[in-house]
Amino acid sequence: MNPVRWYGDALALVTVRRPNAAPSPASLPAATARPVRVVHVDTGGAPPVPGATTLRLPEDIGRPAAINRAVAALDVGVGWVALADPQVVWGAGALDELLAAAARHPRAALLGPAVGEGPVEWISTACVLLRRVAWDSVDGFDARHLDRGTDPEPADLDLCHRLGRAGWLCVGVPTAGVAVIATPATGMLEPHDRGLRRHVMPTRRD
DSSP: OOOSOOOOOOEEEEEEEEEOOOOOTHHHHOOOSOOOEEEEEESOOOOOOEEEEEEEOSOOOHHHHHHHHHHHHHHHHEEEEEEOOOOEEEEETHHHHHHHHHHTTTTTTEEOOOOOOOOOEETTTEEEEEHHHHHHHTTSSOOTTTSOOOOOOOHHHHHHHHHHHTOOEEEETTTTTTTEEEEOOOOOHHHHHHHHTTTTEEEOOO
């Protein structure tokens, strides 16, 4: 792969939707003052969501490979990509906090919620902001990894390790508030549903 070495400053959100699941809560507008291009990756025939672009895959190829395809399909104007599982509820200003932290840490490739701010060995991609030029420098996820039902996921550990070897950082941002709806997941997202609850505050769906 010959990655593009320059991207614009636009922001996109990529979500891999589980089959027969309701759309994620409408918390995104409160998370950032910036316009966001929303991309839903779907393998189960879920109905389209107004305002989102749907990337339909004919089969479940695994979450890492699905995200790789979605990010690769974005135009070069998009330099920042948020990855969020469907059950993530963004707190007010959460994405703006991640973007501000990225400006403070120019070598940060992945930024996500954490207890304290600064470099960490790994970060969960269930809710994370990625710097696209860094992502491309390591060709994104290794698509050979499938979700194992462990925390951390091997795909996340491998990605963070390769980014570190390439000179990039994973950075925790405590001011980025997110929560997670405590509903069961299925298919490619089940391990991330369990792992995400260990990193953010659960909330109930009434």
